[in-house]
Amino acid sequence: MSGYLDKTFCPFLECVKMECHRRLTDEVQADALKWWRSFNDNDNVLICQYTDKPDCYMDGKQAIEWLRKTMGMTD
Numbered sequence: 001m002s003g004y005l006d007k008t009f010c011p012f013l014e015c016v017k018m019e020c021h022r023r024l025t026d027e028v029q030a031d032a033l034k035w036w037r038s039f040n041d042n043d044n045v046l047i048c049q050y051t052d053k054p055d056c057y058m059d060g061k062q063a064i065e066w067l068r069k070t071m072g073m074t075d
Contacts, residue, residue, distance in 0.1 A: 003048040004032035011049050016063045017056065024049060 009024040036045035
């Protein structure tokens, strides 16, 4: 069985990658529910989600470290 848009979404919204197409935002959840209700009479929408942070995940601290490394800055 496939879930909404047939892809896995990321529930780790503290990730700094705000433009990521996998972010499980409130808007995505609302759209998924609308899609689900178009052929079901319940609210048990199927949204595939990562259970662990994916390799692309980056929190604020990791982002700062990445920027420093990229710009050749050291402590």
